[in-house]
Amino acid sequence: MPNSTSILSPIDVERIRKEFPILHQQVNGRDLVYFDNAATSQKPAYVIQALTDYYQGYNANIHRGIHTLAERATKAYEATRLTAQQFINAASEQEIIFTRGVTESINLVASSYGRAFLREGDEIILSGLEHHSNIVPWQMVAAEKKAILKIIPVTDEGELDLDGYKKLLTSKTKIIAVNHASNSLGTINPVKEIIQLAHQLGAVVLIDGAQAGAHLPIDVQKMDCDFYCLSSHKMYGPTGTGILYGKKELLEKMPPYQGGGEMIKEVTFEKTTYNDLPYKFEAGTPNIADVIAFKFAMDFITELGKENIAAHEHDLLLYATQQILKLPAVKLVGTATQKVSVLSFRVEGIHHFDIGQMLDARGIAVRTGHHCTQPLMDRYGIEGTVRASFSVYNTKAEIDQLIEGLERIINFMK
Amino acid sequence: MTINQVQDEIIQEFALLDGDREMTVFYIMELGQKLPAIEDRDRTEENVVKGCQSKVWLTATMKNNGLYFSADSNTAITKGLVSLLIRIFTNQTPDDILHADLYFMNKIGMERFIGTQRSNGFAAMIKQMKLYALAFKTKMEIRHD
Incomplete structure (x- = not known):
């Protein structure tokens, strides 16, 4: 280390x-x-080692086991959540949801938040700098809910045209989804300003942090974003895991994204009650090994x-x-x-x-x-x-x- | 020359490059630069080979039972690759083209240096050339009937 x-x-x-x-x-x-x-x-070698250590030393399914290995695995898994919370300065660990990465994080929000709260004629604003991952999930929900997509124009230099953005904002604007930094051009976007303007209209803002995670300081509270997405594999960590940060009050009112084990409190054939945050959004056995190793990747960044x-x-x-x-x-x-x-x-x-x-x-x-x-x-x-x-x-x-x-x-x- | 004689010639030429990746890539591009230009009227959407990541135009004509291909591409390496196929198939009969076993690809280790994506594109070009051969063969048979 x-x-x-x-x-x-x-x-x-x-x-x-x-x-x-x-x-x-x-x-x-x-x-x-x-x-x-x-x-x-x-x-780094010790991220790879963390994967091996888990599989060789304490591979067990997490949360419900009462045996020693399950306890160790659960502790290691939850340790990553704590590290992630500190890494982006979230207010609570309950605001950290493990996903497969940015793509799944965006799909989760588009599907859960979008389907629950978008109405016909509502507007979603994206930018011309977006990765397909931050376009297609919105197109899908927009088509379903008859919402409208609007695109922030990009200048010749590859920057977002903020005046253009301001012109797109209306009382119909419900969601803004932009990246923190562009994967194609590298442009760092003025997310704080974008968020402030959106909040004046009561819209929520999702930031795709795929290209920021390993490169830029992230403070979700200071930024005041509503959702923030990270992929472990772009941050020296393993593939197949990542984070969705969401403000607690938003996550609480959102319906679950997928159904299955872990995300429930009680199941009868008549009715199912859902688990509390963050587990409500983590159906099924998660990607335990990669989540555990992801902590070591964030530690690597923080220590440097x-x-x-x-x-x-x-x-x-x-x-x-x-x-x-x-x-x-x-x-x-x-x-x-x-x-x-x-x-x-x-x-x-x-x-x-x-x-x-x-x-x-x-x-x-x-x-x-x-x-x-x-x-x-x-x-x-x-x-x-x-x-x-x-x-x-x-x-x-x-x-x-x-x-x-x-x-x-x-x-x-x- | 038969298809296999041309293939053997190509195998020998590539052997001289001694597996040097950069020399091989440069050599392929040089071959592409020597490929006669395709006629502008043949540079149509219809003649674009489906399944290639690069854009490849390919067309064929027949003279005295032999096929003649012409092609172009927007990338230099692909143009070089298609030029190899043209060299092998030029003035061969539709039947010989249809039955050709293109062993030169393995012998020169093509997939190793062009990667999976370009290999798929290369396979698409071969398929398209064989389709031309089939079309001309069918045309000939109809004429004979």
Whole structure:
């Protein structure tokens, strides 16, 4: 485990890299350069160890068992809830619901809150920067409830047009769902302002925090969001788990999302009474192992210090931006003033798939395509981009390798 | 040359690359650059191969019982890949194309260096070429009847 560090102490990348076994391998004959962190981050050894420890030492179903293993598993599972509560500064552990990740969290809110409280003609506001995960669940509930979707416009730089947003707000506005940071462009959105304006009209706001979890400080009380969603796997944790934060008074009035074990208090064939929060929303045996290991991932972030991580990643982003702009024919997509460490770009005359494949041949992992944000790509009239996204374990030397790879590709294609 | 002779030639050429991933990718793109351009009138939605992540236009004509394909793609690597197929199938009979066993793919380790998604796209191109062969074969048979 890394030692606790004070605010803005520099990141010791070499020491951190030692914690990530996967980074120490060759891909296609070269040292792996992993720049696909916005898709999923790598996992430190002790997160992986936590999974093994659970399965080898105390695998048991949680909450209802009275034997020792069940007790240990329940304690470890609930310890993650406490850590998550502190991680986002929620007012209560009851406001933390474990889900499979951001996608399921959004589906839960759209399905449970949306179906219960939306009426015909009500309006849902999304932004032009959203991932399909934060579009499709709303389209589904809107179609069912005959509600209307409205979209906050995006500027050429990739920022949300706040004046445009203000114009969309009406007395019919019931839900606003936007991301904290854009997965395609990296733009950090002014969520606090968005939430304040929405609350003036009594609308609720859901924030998709998929790209913020590992990079930005999150304080749901200060932000005053109504729902906040996180995915463990983008935060050095295992896949298949994540969090839905919801304000207690909202979660209490929402109907359950799925039925089954764990979420009930009493079942007869005539009537079922539901369990209290947060269990009302956790039907069935949950993803115990991954939830337990998720705590270690959040601890990793907290112990390094989010500010320190953000400073290191910002440094990488600045360096990468400077270096890549020296190359001919490179165009950045998304030049917002506030960005997480996502560098989306295009090279004139070379398809992004070709670039991705050629970089892979040099052991460099980037993402290519529309990044599950087709409406955003349409906004720019492009099919996709190449996206390099940086994490705490990346280095400037790796960025140099990316630039060198791009240089070779550009020269070859001339 | 028969289909298998051309395949063997390709296998030999790829062997020279000695498994170097970057050289292989560059080589495939070079092959694509040499592919004659498709006629503008053939660059239609109808001629787009379904199932490819990249856009691929493919069309075929027949001369003296042999098929002639032309193709283009919006990505350089895919264009190189389709050029390999064109080289193998050019001036072959519909029957030979329909019955061709494309063992060169395994021999050069294609799936390893193009990945699953492009492999699926590659399979779609082969299917489309075989469909052309079938169509021309049927046309010939009707004419003979």
